[in-house]
Amino acid sequence: MGTDAAPLPEVDGAIQAARNRLAEVLLVGPEDILEQELARRGAARLPIEIVHASETVTMEDAAAKAFRRKRDSSMRVALRLVHAGQADGMVSAGNTGAVMAAAKITLGALEGVDRPALAAVFPTSKGKAAVLLDVGANVDCKPHHLEQFAIMGEVYYRVIFGVERPRVGLLSIGSEDHKGNELTRESFLQLKGLPLRFVGNVEGRDLYNGRVEVIVCDGFIGNVALKISEGLIEAVAALLKESLSSTLSSKVGAVLSRNAFRHFKKRVDYAEYGGAPLLGVRGVCLIAHGSSNANAIKNAIRVAAEFAERGVNGKIERELAHTVATRNY
C-alpha cells in the first residue's frame, strides 16, 4: 500500500512478477480491495496470495509512531511474514523512514552489523549501475560503520549485478588519499585494509561517471547527495520542458525528438533497478520510490527474489566475520 497510486502499481507489478515467474507473491493490504483489483485483471489463477492488513502507513506518519500505533499496517504485516519465514523478502514503496525503522525493529540486524544501511542504486553515464550507501540517514557515522557499509555494498553489487570485483570508493572532496574530513581520513585507512577492490577517495562527480561501482559515505552525506540529484533532475526537466515549448519550431522539434527522450528516459530510469535494498537486516527488504510504477515494483520483486535465492545476507555475515577474524590475528 506504499506507492503514491497504491494499490494499482503494486497489484500490476505483482501480476507482472507472477506472470514472468520471478516469484510467488504475497500481496499485503486490505483484502477486499486487493481481491477486487486482482479479479478485475483476470489474475485469479496466478501464484498471488492476498494477506490481509487493515492499516496503512502514510507519508505524514512519523516513523516511530507509525510503528507503535499501526500494528496492522501493510508494512508491518509484510515484515512479520519475513520474520516468520513465511516470506523470503518484502518490497515496500511506502514511507522510507517508517519502513527502515520497522524493518530494523522487526527483523533485527545481521551478525556483525552495527547499523543497517540503505543503498541507492542508480544508472551512470557508462550504462552501468552504481550503488551509494548509506542514504538512509545513519548520521554521525564512525569509521567502522563505513567499513561495514563497504563490505555490505560490495557483496550486494557482486551478487546482484554479477560483477566479480566491483570497485569500492570512499566519497570525499578530492581523490588524493589525504583529502577529506576526520571521518573519511580515518575510514580511508580502514577501507584500505579490507580484502576488496578499494580505489580510494572518489568525488561527487564520480557518482555518475561509472568510475566506481560502490560508493561509501556517512548517511547524512548520502541522503543529501540523493536528494540533490533528485532535485536537480526535476529542475532540469522543468526548465527543459519550458524552453522546448516556448517556440513553434522547438515544439515541432520536441515532437521529433520524442523518441530520443524516451530512449534517454529509459536509460536513466531508476525503475529498472527496482528499489533500494536495506542492507544488514536479518531478512530481505527492498524499498521502492513512492512514485514507482508497475515496472519498478516488478523489478523490486525480482531483485528481492535474487537477494534471497543468492544468499546475499549469508555472504555478508561471512565477509564481516572474516574481516574481524583477520583483524584479530
Place this chain on the structure above:
Amino acid sequence: MGTDAAPLPEVDGAIQAARNRLAEVLLVGPEDILEQELARRGAARLPIEIVHASETVTMEDAAAKAFRRKRDSSMRVALRLVHAGQADGMVSAGNTGAVMAAAKITLGALEGVDRPALAAVFPTSKGKAAVLLDVGANVDCKPHHLEQFAIMGEVYYRVIFGVERPRVGLLSIGSEDHKGNELTRESFLQLKGLPLRFVGNVEGRDLYNGRVEVIVCDGFIGNVALKISEGLIEAVAALLKESLSSTLSSKVGAVLSRNAFRHFKKRVDYAEYGGAPLLGVRGVCLIAHGSSNANAIKNAIRVAAEFAERGVNGKIERELAHTVATRNY
C-alpha cells in the same frame, strides 16, 4: 592566467568589462603575451592596464606548494595588488584550492571571521539565483562557523542581488527542526537566534527549486554537493546527446529544438553569475570556473566591482559585530 584556455577568455572578458565601463581592469600575467593579445583586438585605448607576472599556477600544483614556490604567479601578484589597495578586487579562474589558500594568507580574514567560505552561486528552476556555502572545503565545521557562513551569505545575497530579506536555510536531511546530525542540530539553534530570515532546515532538493536564497552547510557537504551537481549535469548532457543523435528523426528534432536548448542553456548558465565569491577575506576575491568563457569573466569582473563598491565586507563585519554584541548582553 587561470582558465583552461588562458589568457583568451581573460583578455576578452577584460575587454568586454572595460567597454561596458564595468571597471578599470588590471590584467595580470606575462606582459608580452597580454600586450600582443590586446593589440590584436584593437583594445589599446581601453582602460586596461597590464601588470606583469612571470609564473602561472596550474591545476597540477598543490595549493600550499604553489603559494610558497611561485611567488610571482599571476594569482599572487593579483592578490598583492588587492592587499596593497592598488586593486579593489581580483578575479581568478585558476586552481580553486590554490586561489583560496593564497587569498587567505595574503589578505587575511575580516574581523570576526574564523574561516572564510567559498559561496557557489547557481540558478534555480524559479529563474532566481541561490547561494550555497561553504563549498570550499572547510571540513569539520563547528556551529559558530555555520553561523558566520549564514551571516556572510545573507549579506552577499542581499547586496549583490538586491533582495531585502533573503531566506536562509540550513542544509539537512529533513525539513523538521530535529532532523539532521550533531552539527546541524546544534547549528539550527544558533541560526534561529540570528537577526535574519532563517527558514530552518532545507533538503538537498531545495537547492534548485528556489525555496530559499542562501543555503548553509559544512564545507565537506557543500563541496560534495557542488561536484555531484556538476557530475550529474555532465552525465545527463552526455546521455541526452547520445539519445538525440541515435535516430534520424531525432536528428531533425535536435536541429529544430536547438533554439530551445540555447534558451535552456542560457537560463542555467553559471556564466551569468560570473564566479564564486570567497567571503570573509579582507578584500574582494571572485573565483571563476576553469572552463569560464569571456562572458563569465566579464560577469565576474562586474560582480567583483559591485562587491567592492557596495561595501559587502564592511557590512559583513558590522553584522558579525552586532551578532556578538547582542549575544553578550
